[in-house]
Amino acid sequence: MNLRALFLTLLLAAPAAIAADAPPAAFNSNFVQTRTLPGFDAPLTSRGNMRYDKVHGFHWEITAPYHYVFEMNGQTALEELPDGTKRDLDPDQNPWLVAVEHIFISALSGDRTELMAYFDIHIEPLPEGQSVTLKPKPGAIAKAIESIHVTESAPGQPERIEIAETSGGRMDIRFTPAAP
Amino acid sequence: MRLPAAARWTIWLASLGLVCGLAWTRLDLKNPVDTDILAMLPAEQDSGALAEATARSREAFVDEVLILVSGGDDPATRAAAEAAGQAAATDGLKTDSTGESLDRLLQVYEQHHYALLDEAAVARLQKGGATALATDVAVSLGSPTGMVDAFGNDPGGHLTRFLSSLPRPYPQFLPDGPFLSALKEGKRWYLLRTELTGGAFATTGSSQAAQAVRDARAAVQRACPGCAFAATGAPLFAEVARHEGQVESEWLTLASTLLIMVLIAWVFRSFAPHVLAGLQLVASVLAATAAVIICFGSIQVLTLVFGTTLLGIAIDYAFLYFAEYWFGGSAPAEVPRAVRPGLYMGLLTGVLAFSFLLLAGFPALTQFAVFSVAGLVEAGLLVALIFPVTLTRFPEVPVHAAVLWPQRFIQAACRAHWRRAVLPIVALLLAVPGWLRLHTSDDVRELQSFPPELLETDAHIREVLAQVPPPGFFLIEGKDLSDALGRETRLFALLHGTVPGAVPLGLSRFLPSPTQQEASLATWQQLFADPAALRSAYVRFGLPAKFADRTAADWRAASHAPLDPGALFAAAPDLKRFVIPAPGGVALLATVTGKADIDTALLNRATAAVPGTTFVVPLARIADTFRRTRLRATWLVIAGYLLISALLLWRYGRREAPRMLYPPLLALGVTLGVLGWLGEPVNIFVVVALILILGLGRDYAVFLREGGAGQRSPALAVTLSALTMLCSFGLLALSRIPVLHVFGLATLVGILASYLSAPLSLAPVRRNRP
Numbered sequence: 049m050n051l052r053a054l055f056l057t058l059l060l061a062a063p064a065a066i067a068a069d070a071p072p073a074a075f076n077s078n079f080v081q082t083r084t085l086p087g088f089d090a091p092l093t094s095r096g097n098m099r100y101d102k103v104h105g106f107h108w109e110i111t112a113p114y115h116y117v118f119e120m121n122g123q124t125a126l127e128e129l130p131d132g133t134k135r136d137l138d139p140d141q142n143p144w145l146v147a148v149e150h151i152f153i154s155a156l157s158g159d160r161t162e163l164m165a166y167f168d169i170h171i172e173p174l175p176e177g178q179s180v181t182l183k184p185k186p187g188a189i190a191k192a193i194e195s196i197h198v199t200e201s202a203p204g205q206p207e208r209i210e211i212a213e214t215s216g217g218r219m220d221i222r223f224t225p226a227a228p
Numbered sequence: 229m230r231l232p233a234a235a236r237w238t239i240w241l242a243s244l245g246l247v248c249g250l251a252w253t254r255l256d257l258k259n260p261v262d263t264d265i266l267a268m269l270p271a272e273q274d275s276g277a278l279a280e281a282t283a284r285s286r287e288a289f290v291d292e293v294l295i296l297v298s299g300g301d302d303p304a305t306r307a308a309a310e311a312a313g314q315a316a317a318t319d320g321l322k323t324d325s326t327g328e329s330l331d332r333l334l335q336v337y338e339q340h341h342y343a344l345l346d347e348a349a350v351a352r353l354q355k356g357g358a359t360a361l362a363t364d365v366a367v368s369l370g371s372p373t374g375m376v377d378a379f380g381n382d383p384g385g386h387l388t389r390f391l392s393s394l395p396r397p398y399p400q401f402l403p404d405g406p407f408l409s410a411l412k413e414g415k416r417w418y419l420l421r422t423e424l425t426g427g428a429f430a431t432t433g434s435s436q437a438a439q440a441v442r443d444a445r446a447a448v449q450r451a452c453p454g455c456a457f458a459a460t461g462a463p464l465f466a467e468v469a470r471h472e473g474q475v476e477s478e479w480l481t482l483a484s485t486l487l488i489m490v491l492i493a494w495v496f497r498s499f500a501p502h503v504l505a506g507l508q509l510v511a512s513v514l515a516a517t518a519a520v521i522i523c524f525g526s527i528q529v530l531t532l533v534f535g536t537t538l539l540g541i542a543i544d545y546a547f548l549y550f551a552e553y554w555f556g557g558s559a560p561a562e563v564p565r566a567v568r569p570g571l572y573m574g575l576l577t578g579v580l581a582f583s584f585l586l587l588a589g590f591p592a593l594t595q596f597a598v599f600s601v602a603g604l605v606e607a608g609l610l611v612a613l614i615f616p617v618t619l620t621r622f623p624e625v626p627v628h629a630a631v632l633w634p635q636r637f638i639q640a641a642c643r644a645h646w647r648r649a650v651l652p653i654v655a656l657l658l659a660v661p662g663w664l665r666l667h668t669s670d671d672v673r674e675l676q677s678f679p680p681e682l683l684e685t686d687a688h689i690r691e692v693l694a695q696v697p698p699p700g701f702f703l704i705e706g707k708d709l710s711d712a713l714g715r716e717t718r719l720f721a722l723l724h725g726t727v728p729g730a731v732p733l734g735l736s737r738f739l740p741s742p743t744q745q746e747a748s749l750a751t752w753q754q755l756f757a758d759p760a761a762l763r764s765a766y767v768r769f770g771l772p773a774k775f776a777d778r779t780a781a782d783w784r785a786a787s788h789a790p791l792d793p794g795a796l797f798a799a800a801p802d803l804k805r806f807v808i809p810a811p812g813g814v815a816l817l818a819t820v821t822g823k824a825d826i827d828t829a830l831l832n833r834a835t836a837a838v839p840g841t842t843f844v845v846p847l848a849r850i851a852d853t854f855r856r857t858r859l860r861a862t863w864l865v866i867a868g869y870l871l872i873s874a875l876l877l878w879r880y881g882r883r884e885a886p887r888m889l890y891p892p893l894l895a896l897g898v899t900l901g902v903l904g905w906l907g908e909p910v911n912i913f914v915v916v917a918l919i920l921i922l923g924l925g926r927d928y929a930v931f932l933r934e935g936g937a938g939q940r941s942p943a944l945a946v947t948l949s950a951l952t953m954l955c956s957f958g959l960l961a962l963s964r965i966p967v968l969h970v971f972g973l974a975t976l977v978g979i980l981a982s983y984l985s986a987p988l989s990l991a992p993v994r995r996n997r998p
Contacts, residue, residue: 081370083369087778088772088774088775090772092369092770092771092772094369094370094770096370108371108372110370112770113769113770114366114370114769114770116366116367116370116371118371118372127367127371129363129367130363130366130367130769131356131359131360131363164302
């Protein structure tokens with residue numbers, strides 16, 4: 049599995065897939081993303097907004113320290129780079145897009161099958177929502193990822209995603225509901 | 229000179245034994261019956277590169293067997309797929325090692341990642357400099373599609389983008405352990421790619437594949453009764469073709485033999501003709517098969533099926549002898565002398581007619597010719613050597629109605645009457661509209677017939693995999709590998725813009741051209757030449773300056789050598805298949821796939837725009853070869869006919885010979901007319917049928933002429949010959965193999981017309997003549 053597809057799968061599909069009973073039809077959250085990289089003391093922090101609905105698809109926008117947009121709807125995807133350049137991601141040249149889109153839609157409809165093909169899933173109920181740990185099954189993903197931990201603030205609403213990489217790096221994304 | 233019986237038996241047995249013994253030493257024991265129809269086609273007069281490309285494009289799929297297991301319960305379906313894989317491996321199918329190759333490939337690409345920027349990335353980084361690189365790094369960090377290990381050794385995710393664009397065999401299926409898997413229609417699909425270690429068209433290879441698939445299916449049913457199983461691949465088609473050919477051959481042989489035995493019993497009412505006819509048939513087929521094996525090492529399944537028709541031809545000589553012996557009135561010792569002229573003339577013209585097929589330059593027809601000539605010679609030899617020493621007593625079967633009827637028919641047809649002139653003209657006039665409706669067909673796919681369920685399974689699997697087999701392949705020639713890779717890159721870029729849905733596959737998608745790699749390395753060199761600018765650009769995006777230093781350090785430590793084809797091929801040996809040495813340069817083999825059929829006109833238009841590139845459609849080339857061979861064979865038929873006409877002119881003179889040549893031509897005209905009326909195509913095998921019709925028509929004329937007009941035994945021999953031929957070829961018309969069906973139909977009509985018109989070869993006799 050391609051690492052690009054892998055990352056998007058982890059980031060997007062995991063929180064939604066666990067909420068099989070009540071998958072969200074739409075969500076809109078601000079986030080703070082912190083990356084700790086091996087060999088560097090100071091973490092890198094970026095802020096932005098993530099939203100999804102069935103009409104407009106998925107929207108990921110970094111607002112600081114630079115501006116970047118990633119949008120995906122159906123089998124098409126678009127990037128807007130910090131210098132304002134827009135870049136279409138052609139499904140023919142980026143076959144992972146099709147797979148990612150499928151995984152994403154499946155996960156949102158409460159289907160964990162795709163995720164279970166690649167991860168062992170451990171779920172712990174919380175007073176509000178659940179805590180989910182994904183451990184990669186042996187294969188390409190396990191070479192890059194040690195574990196993914198997702199904490200919900202409410203069913204289907206991720207509050208925090210922590211990703212531990214085999215390289216020693218870590219990623220921590222915290223979500224807060226955006227104003228409607 | 230009269231040879232004693234022992235000498236005759238010795239000569240006959242020794243000759244047959246010698247032929248069979250020689251065949252045994254030449255026999256390809258692994259592949260005695262060959263089902264590879266394409267091997268029967270003429271060798272193309274291609275350049276070395278084109279011939280090699282054709283062979284390699286064929287090798288790429290002929291050994292592959294695809295197994296697809298699907299089900300709603302993922303763990304159970306996976307377990308079933310694993311069971312299928314184990315069963316297939318136990319039966320000798322080699323499972324795909326793409327996963328291992330990919331790991332090795334990734335290592336090689338990682339070592340040379342600075343050489344892998346594409347044209348657009350080079351342009352962007354050269355234009356934007358350090359800022360562009362810092363942008364890419366920031367995007368890699370911030371994008372949800374960015375690499376997890378973005379700061380390993382791939383700043384900006386450029387290597388990731390290159391890896392993402394690598395071709396995948398089935399875009400909707402992702403690598404999943406030993407499988408490729410996908411989730412479609414609410415079900416999990418596991419694709420197992422296996423291949424034969426032996427040849428797909430060898431008997432053992434195709435049987436092995438079929439057995440492996442049967443075992444895999446059983447394993448899936450045991451592991452997951454609710455799971456679905458499907459398999460396809462050239463070896464499975466080859467196995468079906470072999471099985472169908474053998475079954476048809478067996479039942480055609482059995483049915484025609486039974487019919488002939490009934491006919492013999494009805495006419496001769498003795499046991500001896502059964503034994504001698506059976507001996508002759510077995511010996512003829514044995515000698516014919518042995519001769520083919522001596523020449524080719526194995527026998528083609530099509531030749532085997534076609535050979536069953538020899539039963540009808542070979543027995544003509546026996547009938548000629550039997551008719552004279554039982555009902556001709558000659559003493560047993562005089563029978564050989566009485567039948568000799570007809571036998572020898574029939575044998576000579578038959579052998580001559582089939583020998584002309586040797587000149588057609590078509591391996592299939594060459595095998596048919598060798599088979600037929602050897603079978604006829606053996607049949608004639610047996611009649612000439614053995615019959616006289618076995619049929620020595622006076623027969624005791626009285627003349628009965630079945631014997632008299634043919635004589636009466638011939639006598640009636642020989643009477644001078646307006647019908648003798650008018651009926652043939654009417655038949656020809658009726659045939660004319662049929663001639664105008666005739667059409668030709670040179671489609672190689674008509675050589676085989678496959679069960680609909682096999683074709684449906686194949687179509688279903690292709691639909692699930694969302695991939696239609698390519699219609700052909702590209703051949704890209706250049707003065708060296710760099711030149712060829714550059715041309716292929718330009719061609720693929722053009723296809724991307726002009727042929728919607730086309731997914732090209734070629735070496736350039738794995739190995740950028742040396743020019744492109746040099747440009748990539750030069751770009752990086754330029755970027756890292758000014759560390760201060762790089763630091764400054766990183767800081768502007770909120771990235772620590774230390775990141776820039778680390779990126780630059782990685783550049784300094786990395787290999788700056790371009791990716792060498794040798795290193796790539798060492799990691800993924802299969803990629804070597806794309807490269808074909810050519811005189812004065814190198815050629816690349818490439819192909820194109822899509823979710824639906826691709827318009828080859830668009831592909832041809834693309835190749836026209838890039839020098840040194842061509843798109844080759846093997847099926848069209850084979851059809852063209854068939855067309856040329858059909859035309860050549862037609863001219864050979866005409867040449868052979870003229871030669872035999874000269875022979876008849878020499879033997880029978882200018883008055884009688886044209887009359888003897890008229891009925892076969894009439895039969896030929898009627899046959900073509902009927903084919904036209906029925907909408908059947910004229911192909912190379914119909915031309916063979918026409919040769920047979922002309923040959924038999926001549927035989928009938930010669931037998932009747934040599935035996936004497938109105939005589940009982942030649943009339944009986946000709947009638948029995950026609951009836952047995954009708955039995956054989958009539959059955960062949962029922963074949964499910966399209967070419968055999970039309971061949972049988974043409975011969976059926978032709979023989980009927982030849983028999984009915986045979987009396988026209990004799991001079992008309994007035995009723996009141998004594």
